[in-house]
Amino acid sequence: MRSHAVRKKITNDKNRVIIHTHATNLIALTYVEDLDYRSFSKRLWQMSTECLVVFPEGVGVLPWMVAGTNEIGDATANLMTKHRLVL
Numbered sequence: 001m002r003s004h005a006v007r008k009k010i011t012n013d014k015n016r017v018i019i020h021t022h023a024t025n026l027i028a029l030t031y032v033e034d035l036d037y038r039s040f041s042k043r044l045w046q047m048s049t050e051c052l053v054v055f056p057e058g059v060g061v062l063p064w065m066v067a068g069t070n071e072i073g074d075a076t077a078n079l080m081t082k083h084r085l086v087l
Contacts, residue, residue: 002077003086010081026087037061040087060086 007015033043041058044051060079065072079086 002073003080006077006080007084015084030087035061035063037083055083055085057083059083062086 004018007018029040029043033040037058037060040061041055044059060076060083062072062075062079065075076086
């Protein structure tokens with residue numbers, strides 16, 4: 001809900017949907033790609049050029065955190081101020 005509120009606010013209600021998914025290929029990529037936003041974003045853009053259109057600002061990448069905690073919710077919402085996609 002924090003991420004939803006952030007995206008609505010910074011886009012003047014233009015971004016109104018948050019999708020949470022466990023995309024198998026994306027998860028697999030986390031095991032072989034550096035987990036910094038520049039290299040991860042570049043790799044996705046190279047793999048599928050449509051990604052550059054969908055998230056031109058790149059992918060926000062969090063360090064490993066325990067799922068379901070307030071800390072990961074806060075950290076995700078913080079990155080959602082700069083990125084449409086956070087991993």
